[in-house]
Amino acid sequence: xxxxxxxxxxxxxxxxxxxxxxxxxxxxxxxxxxxxxxxxxxxxxxxxxxxxxxxxxxxxxxxxxxxxxxxxxxxxxxxxxxxxxxxxxxxxxxxxxxxxxxxxxxxxxxxxxxxxxxxxxxxxxxxxxxxxxxxxxxxxxxxxxxxxxxxxxxxxxxxxxxxxxxxxxxxxxxxxxxxxxxxxxxxxxxxxxxxxxxxxxxxxxxxxxxxxxxxxxxxxxxxxxxxxxxxxxxxxxxxxxxxxxxxxxxxxxxxxxxxxxxxxxxxxxxxxxxxxxxxxxxxxxxxxxxxxxxxxxxxxxxxxxxxxxxxxxxxxxxxxxxxxxxxxxxxxxxxxxxxxxxxxxxxxxxxxxxxxxxxxxxxxxxxxxxxxxxxxxxxxxxxxxxxxxxxxxxxxxxxxxxxxxxxxxxxxxxxxxxxxxxxxxxxxxxxxxxxxxxxxxxxxxxxxxxxxxxxxxxxxxxx
Amino acid sequence: xxxxxxxxxxxxxxxxxxxxxxxxxxxxxxxxxxxxxxxxxxxxxxxxxxxxxxxxxxxxxxxxxxxxxxxxxxxxxxxxxxxxxxxxxxxxxxxxxxxxxxxxxxxxxxxxxxxxxxxxxxxxxxxxxxxxxxxxxxxxxxxxxxxxxxxxxxxxxxxxxxxxxxxxxxxxxxxxxxxxxxxxxxxxxxxxxxxxxxxxxxxxxxxxxxxxxxxxxxxxxxxxxxxxxxxxxxxxxxxxxxxxxxxxxxxxxxxxxxxxxxxxxxxxxxxxxxxxxxxxxxxxxxxxxxxxxxxxxxxxxxxxxxxxxxxxxxxxxxxxxxxxxxxxxxxxxxxxxxxxxxxxxxxxxxxxxxxxxxxxxxxxxxxxxxxxxxxxxxxxxxxxxxxxxxxxxxxxxxxxxxxxxxxxxxxxxxxxxxxxxxxxxxxxxxxxxxxxxxxxxxxxxxxxxxxxxxxxxxxxxxx
Numbered sequence: 001x002x003x004x005x006x007x008x009x010x011x012x013x014x015x016x017x018x019x020x021x022x023x024x025x026x027x028x029x030x031x032x033x034x035x036x037x038x039x040x041x042x043x044x045x046x047x048x049x050x051x052x053x054x055x056x057x058x059x060x061x062x063x064x065x066x067x068x069x070x071x072x073x074x075x076x077x078x079x080x081x082x083x084x085x086x087x088x089x090x091x092x093x094x095x096x097x098x099x100x101x102x103x104x105x106x107x108x109x110x111x112x113x114x115x116x117x118x119x120x121x122x123x124x125x126x127x128x129x130x131x132x133x134x135x136x137x138x139x140x141x142x143x144x145x146x147x148x149x150x151x152x153x154x155x156x157x158x159x160x161x162x163x164x165x166x167x168x169x170x171x172x173x174x175x176x177x178x179x180x181x182x183x184x185x186x187x188x189x190x191x192x193x194x195x196x197x198x199x200x201x202x203x204x205x206x207x208x209x210x211x212x213x214x215x216x217x218x219x220x221x222x223x224x225x226x227x228x229x230x231x232x233x234x235x236x237x238x239x240x241x242x243x244x245x246x247x248x249x250x251x252x253x254x255x256x257x258x259x260x261x262x263x264x265x266x267x268x269x270x271x272x273x274x275x276x277x278x279x280x281x282x283x284x285x286x287x288x289x290x291x292x293x294x295x296x297x298x299x300x301x302x303x304x305x306x307x308x309x310x311x312x313x314x315x316x317x318x319x320x321x322x323x324x325x326x327x328x329x330x331x332x333x334x335x336x337x338x339x340x341x342x343x344x345x346x347x348x349x350x351x352x353x354x355x356x357x358x359x360x361x362x363x364x365x366x367x368x369x370x371x372x373x374x375x376x377x378x379x380x381x382x383x384x385x386x387x388x389x390x391x392x393x394x395x396x397x398x399x400x401x402x403x404x405x406x407x408x409x410x411x412x413x414x415x416x417x418x419x420x421x422x423x424x425x426x427x428x429x430x431x432x433x434x435x436x437x438x439x440x441x442x443x444x445x446x447x448x449x450x451x452x453x454x455x456x457x458x459x460x461x462x463x
Numbered sequence: 464x465x466x467x468x469x470x471x472x473x474x475x476x477x478x479x480x481x482x483x484x485x486x487x488x489x490x491x492x493x494x495x496x497x498x499x500x501x502x503x504x505x506x507x508x509x510x511x512x513x514x515x516x517x518x519x520x521x522x523x524x525x526x527x528x529x530x531x532x533x534x535x536x537x538x539x540x541x542x543x544x545x546x547x548x549x550x551x552x553x554x555x556x557x558x559x560x561x562x563x564x565x566x567x568x569x570x571x572x573x574x575x576x577x578x579x580x581x582x583x584x585x586x587x588x589x590x591x592x593x594x595x596x597x598x599x600x601x602x603x604x605x606x607x608x609x610x611x612x613x614x615x616x617x618x619x620x621x622x623x624x625x626x627x628x629x630x631x632x633x634x635x636x637x638x639x640x641x642x643x644x645x646x647x648x649x650x651x652x653x654x655x656x657x658x659x660x661x662x663x664x665x666x667x668x669x670x671x672x673x674x675x676x677x678x679x680x681x682x683x684x685x686x687x688x689x690x691x692x693x694x695x696x697x698x699x700x701x702x703x704x705x706x707x708x709x710x711x712x713x714x715x716x717x718x719x720x721x722x723x724x725x726x727x728x729x730x731x732x733x734x735x736x737x738x739x740x741x742x743x744x745x746x747x748x749x750x751x752x753x754x755x756x757x758x759x760x761x762x763x764x765x766x767x768x769x770x771x772x773x774x775x776x777x778x779x780x781x782x783x784x785x786x787x788x789x790x791x792x793x794x795x796x797x798x799x800x801x802x803x804x805x806x807x808x809x810x811x812x813x814x815x816x817x818x819x820x821x822x823x824x825x826x827x828x829x830x831x832x833x834x835x836x837x838x839x840x841x842x843x844x845x846x847x848x849x850x851x852x853x854x855x856x857x858x859x860x861x862x863x864x865x866x867x868x869x870x871x872x873x874x875x876x877x878x879x880x881x882x883x884x885x886x887x888x889x890x891x892x893x894x895x896x897x898x899x900x901x902x903x904x905x906x907x908x909x910x911x912x913x914x915x916x917x918x919x920x921x922x923x924x925x926x
Contacts (some may be wrong), residue, residue: 021575023578024524024525024571024575025529025532026525026527026529029525029527030525031522031524031525033520033522034521034522037521037522037523038521041521057496057497058497058500058504059494059496060494060495060500061487061494062492062494062612063526063595063597063612064489064548064612066488069488081554081555082554082555084553085527085550085553085562086550086551086552086553087548087550087551088549088550088551089548089549089561090546090547090548090549090599091544091545091547091599091601092544098552099489101526101550108487111488112484112487112494115486132526134526136553136554138554149525149527
């Protein structure tokens with residue numbers, strides 16, 4: 001089980017599978033390598049497609065933000081200022097005003113929204129950008145999970161009314177849910193963060209939390225209702241149909257591609273290595289010719305090529321591993337890399353016009369006919385569904401309903417704990433000594449600390 | 464003709480067509496908007512696909528480079544140091560060592576190559592990354608052409624021998640040629656830059672130059688043979704088959720997506736606005752229902768929808784403009800945006816099961832049958848070919864063979880001049896008073912300044 005030594009396993013597999021290289025000479029800034037980057041770019045395109053279908057414009061703002069723009073909203077800058085990288089010089093000159101590497105892009109984007117929005121006909125305005133953001137983390141950094149440079153997509157919207165903003169939040173929740181649960185097979189729960197943990201400058205924040213094999217929760221995406229907070233500071237107004245001028249209502253949102261990849265890797269894998277859902281696997285099918293006698297070699301390789309081109313016509317990403325080395329070593333390598341399906345092609349397969357198939361998710365071996373090769377598509381779909389269901393089940397089984405602080409402590413190492421909280425600050429502080437209050441729900445509950453009535457809460461040990 | 468007031472036309476069309484917004488509060492850092500970003504992402508994917516097919520690994524290095532890594536190769540840093548943005552602070556702390564925003568990535572990538580390469584079996588090593596780079600330009604900035612942040616793809620390779628490095632250069636030239644000439648329909652010439660104009664740290668540099676409507680040449684991509692220069696500084700060695708250790712031979716290369724977009728826009732467009740090659744157009748076919756009577760409206764809109772779904776099945780990017788406004792205004796708008804084909808659907812079309820088609824490149828109007836709608840794909844291919852040929856012809860007609868410096872001066876405003884140069888520094892300086900020596904060819908020529916024998920050169924007014 002990878003739970004037992006999760007941290008060690010995690011760092012090792014990132015290097016072994018060439019997801020990234022952590023030896024770059026700046027702390028918290030690893031190098032993304034091809035195998036991981038393919039997965040990130042695939043999820044990015046899927047998300048962008050959905051956002052654009054929903055009416056978002058794809059934009060790209062500069063990485064640098066002038067200090068006065070970043071600092072315009074007081075709560076916002078207070079939340080970020082300790083984490084900002086500052087550009088102060090260019091060539092041998094000191095700049096007249098310092099420039100921040102974007103930690104997030106509300107401020108530069110809303111500064112432009114005030115130019116782009118004039119009338120109610122310009123609304124809703126919805127934009128998104130995929131980019132890197134920069135935060136000088138002082139906490140312990142972990143590759144893909146907590147870094148000083150991370151890849152994400154951020155969405156920003158402006159609406160005529162609070163109601164329209166809420167509707168956009170619903171639409172985004174749906175899009176993120178399709179990306180995370182359907183596409184990446186990652187289970188999650190949506191948590192409305194307590195007020196002390198919301199995004200700096202937001203009215204409220206929703207977080208998408210998943211659970212890592214070591215029992216820690218990982219926030220993989222957030223959605224913020226910003227109300228009119230930023231629009232008042234950046235003076236983003238529109239002319240209503242009646243001719244009056246009002247401030248827009250805004251929302252912002254973003255998943256972290258790095259954290260989604262971290263969750264994908266950690267939740268689905270096993271001791272042999274990665275198990276990748278077919279839709280994001282750089283290679284979906286690895287074809288391994290099994291060569292015994294020199295005399296058969298040519299015919300087996302021809303048969304393997306034929307299988308490859310049939311699969312390519314089905315739109316499958318397929319590769320033949322006909323390199324040196326014994327089949328066993330190849331099996332081992334491609335299992336570690338997480339390729340969903342292995343097809344073995346040996347003398348017996350050739351003779352019977354068969355193909356031997358081994359699934360990475362179940363390790364089950366079976367045989368298909370060459371003429372029934374279309375079945376590979378169905379098997380890939382089945383793998384995806386199986387991976388999703390398995391992960392969902394495990395996630396559902398990791399919630400623990402408890403009553404006392406002792407129980408909170410006990411179960412926090414296993415998963416997410418539901419308990420009660422009275423609403424009192426001191427009681428919250430005691431609970432947060434053990435874990436983080438992820439969400440204060442609308443359901444009622446008895447406070448685990450003082451026994452008074454209050455709300456049900458969810459508690460987790462967060463990354 | 465857009466030549467006459469090219470600069471004004473260029474700035475206007477970038478804003479009108481929503482390619483970018485130049486009002487961002489940092490000089491030389493515009494905001495990319497959806498219409499332009501689609502074109503950039505499309506060319507990026509096409510290039511990445513070809514590079515990966517050729518064996519390049521997709522990587523992404525951090526944007527920050529430690530000062531000591533960037534400064535390791537003397538010639539290289541001498542060429543870039545006046546242009547580097549420096550991060551010196553994070554939060555309220557001064558960093559122990561300053562960090563550069565990448566102006567190009569030879570140094571950080573080769574620092575890792577020294578870890579990645581051990582043996583001849585690791586070679587060739589070829590990586591590429593699509594990213595933004597940062598240069599503090601002190602010259603006049605121009606959107607997409609000369610900015611302080613620009614989007615590109617950079618490739619880096621390491622080889623066992625100089626011969627292998629040269630072969631890689633040939634392969635890259637071919638890939639870039641397909642991207643630029645075939646895919647983007649942009650004509651170019653490959654120029655080997657004179658020594659004083661090569662990439663800092665390179666053995667020699669090849670540049671892909673195209674010609675803008677105002678007669679100025681624009682460098683859209685470069686390929687550098689780095690020899691063993693960087694590998695000696697970064698100590699990138701490999702064990703040969705014989706067991707000896709040698710330094711690798713390297714090449715690096717990159718096209719600027721911004722400049723390719725600038726060339727695409729400028730070379731193909733006309734006074735009405737953009738003319739986009741179909742393969743990069745965000746919308747390839749705009750469908751405009753022509754509605755006169757209320758009674759026909761429903762049937763015409765149904766017919767339009769039917770046309771849309773037939774085109775979508777053919778893989779065409781299509782949109783219906785059924786918004787308010789008169790057809791004439793819609794024609795005007797989508798012509799400005801450069802959509803390759805306009806399909807008009809009016810009562811007469813509906814009656815005869817016809818569709819009226821207007822090409823953006825030739826303005827020619829014709830009619831097709833609904834049942835022959837597959838023809839749209841052929842027309843789109845024809846548009847692409849026509850655009851490429853037209854641009855090629857114009858380019859070929861813009862070369863002028865001259866003998867004297869007076870003639871160089873005279874023809875430089877029209878295009879690229881071929882003349883002679885003796886190889887003497889003073890004569891080059893006189894010529895470069897009028898324009899830039901783009902290339903010293905292998906052919907012989909008589910020096911335009913002193914009349915002595917030497918080589919043929921190409922001269923242009925460069926951006």
